[in-house]
Amino acid sequence: MKTTLTDPRTGLARGTAPVSREREVAGAVAAARAALPGWSALTPRERAVRLGLLAATVEAEAAEYAACERAGTGKPEPETAGEVAQVADLFRFYATAARTRTVPASGALVAGHESWVRWEPVGVVGVVVPWNYPLMMAAWRCAPALAAGNTVVVKPAETTPDSLVLLASHAAAVLGEGVLQVVPGDRATGRLLVESAVDMVAFTGSPEAGRDVAARAGTRRVSLELGGNAPAIVLPDAPPQTCAALAEAATYNAGQSCAAPARVIALAENYDRVVALLGAAMTERVAGRDFGPLNNADQAARYDRIVAASQAGHSATGTVEAAAGEEKGYWRPARVLADLPPADPAVTEEVFGPLLTVERAATVEEALALANSVPQALASSVWTTDLERGIDLASRLDAGEAWVNCHLVQTAELPHGGRGSSGHGTDLSVLALDEYQRPKTVTVRVGRP
Structure with missing residues (x-):
């Protein structure tokens, strides 16, 4: 067969x-x-x-x-x-x-x-x-x-x-x-x-x-x-390259990465600026030039369904430059959806495509609560020039991996694994060896009877 x-x-x-x-x-x-x-x-x-x-x-x-x-x-x-x-x-x-x-x-x-x-x-x-x-x-x-x-x-x-x-x-x-x-x-x-x-x-x-x-x-x-549905908390003092870095990470492999940034959360005071900068950065990422297509027809249909069901009040969409003969492929442009309610399917589901959503939070604590509000808990990031605050928020994010001022930075030496509905177990690092071995304690009596 x-x-x-x-x-x-x-x-x-x-x-x-x-x-x-x-x-x-x-x-x-x-x-x-x-x-x-x-x-x-x-x-x-x-x-x-x-x-x-x-x-x-x-x-x-x-x-x-x-x-x-x-x-x-x-x-x-x-x-x-x-x-x-x-x-x-x-x-x-x-x-x-x-x-x-x-x-x-x-x-x-x-x-x-x-x-x-x-x-x-x-x-x-x-x-x-x-x-x-x-x-x-x-x-x-x-x-x-x-x-x-x-x-x-x-x-x-x-x-x-x-x-x-x-x-x-x-x-x-x-x-x-x-x-x-x-x-x-x-x-x-x-x-x-x-x-x-x-x-x-x-x-x-x-x-x-x-x-x-x-x-x-x-x-x-x-x-x-x-899988995951990674939040990225962008604070008002985020580094200048933040939105460009998030756009690049969100479109790598056409967004088909479990740890990719998916949900950008900004405070009220920098929300409009983040939406504008993300929109510009994502439209500069061109499908067919900077990233590839979705993998298959089922995934493309699922992606389209989630986007169509979204209640976004603001959006920005990039472009596709498919080569000759590729017009019927599963290409989707980079896209930003903003002004979303917390229960929007683009927020609650792992979209697995070149998409970023943007949510508004009144305070840092609310941003943290939004970040931890979905069942997936694989990866996350915080963007701020205040490293003390960034490290503190990273420690409070409920995810197996948390980055500060970067995203999707991985190496064989560091563990990767999820919590909640993102699963359990460890990939990468020496800790992954524990997944595939069983400890046996051996004790030998050597003293006198």
């Missing part, structure tokens, strides 16, 4: 991909199970060497990986090139992180006994990743899981299997057969993987799908990253 793949730049078919069903999913899980004893028995140094080789392979084949990413996402070349470089960096980071892990206290903690903690892999990890960052989201999950000694079966999004199929072929050569498996397919394929004989499920996607995954996983370990 095969599914038709669509080029989001044109809206036209670009090829086909297999749809994995029960036999293929069970076979991939069995292969990962068979590879687990050998992979987990390697020392951290030996796994690090192999993960380093995979990173080097990604770098050597960067042009092919970038072409795969562009085919499925329509992203501009600079975006795909940068993301492929980040993927190689992630595998290198976790190759080293697994060798330098700290552990709880060990030694003679009970008289006559010696105790220590072993960190053991969970086993076979089933990973389900979305279409907005096909390769990078897979690396966020796979790199720490593999570094911790697990084997992995990945189900890519239906619209973007290309780069992960390529990664699996390279992984087989440098990590070993069965260590990293890929099962392309649709939602039914994802459900089959979640319900298969994997020991853990790591899922990145929508809250609705995440709840379904958690229910199907039962008592097995689950790590969930379920």
Whole structure:
């Protein structure tokens, strides 16, 4: 069985991909199970060497990986090139992180006994990743899981299997057969993987799908990253570059980033100025030149529905410069919607497009309350030249990540994870290793009887 793949730049078919069903999913899980004893028995140094080789392979084949990413996402070349470089960096980071892990206290903690903690892999990890960052989201999950000694079966999004199929072929050569498996397919394929004989499920996607995954996983370990709706509090003393920086972050990947700024909150005294500056900055961001299209027809229709339902009293809309032959693609211009009521769907839902809303707050405390008023709690930012106040507000924002005078600044060393309906668990940093390992306390009686 095969599914038709669509080029989001044109809206036209670009090829086909297999749809994995029960036999293929069970076979991939069995292969990962068979590879687990050998992979987990390697020392951290030996796994690090192999993960380093995979990173080097990604770098050597960067042009092919970038072409795969562009085919499925329509992203501009600079975006795909940068993301492929980040993927190689992630595998290198976790190759080293697994060798330098700290552990709880060990030694003679009970008289006559010696105790220590072993960190053991969970086993076979089933990973389900979305279409907005096909390769990078897979690396966020796979790199720490593999570094911790697990084997992995990945189900890519239906619209973007290309780069992960390529990664699996390279992984087989440098990590070993069965260590990293890929099962392309649709939602039914994802459900089959979640319900298969994997020991853990790591899922990145929508809250609705995440709840379904958690229910199907039962008592097995689950790590969930379920999207965001990030607020950006812009105070009257915000730096001059604030609106331009927010516009750039909000349109990167056409706004299809879980941590992207979505809800700008300004005080009454600077509200009109922020609306004007954001409108100007967003209209300067041109679809087809500065950012790509939405990923698929369903997402484009959802985006259009939310915008059409919005009760905005003021708006600004940018332009689209699609190339010849791309007129039927899923292009949407950068857009600002202002004067919105708190219950407006553009405010309460994760829009996942090149859109910024602007809300008015009478006081800083009200701005903070508005920022924390939605169920998603993944990322946030504060913009002010008063760093003491900025740091204080960052500490009071209910989100897994808070930036001051910047947004979407991330690196492998720093953790990323959500709260509330944005899920639970940690991506990135050494803390992500905890997601894919189990501690075992070993105590030996050494004293006299």
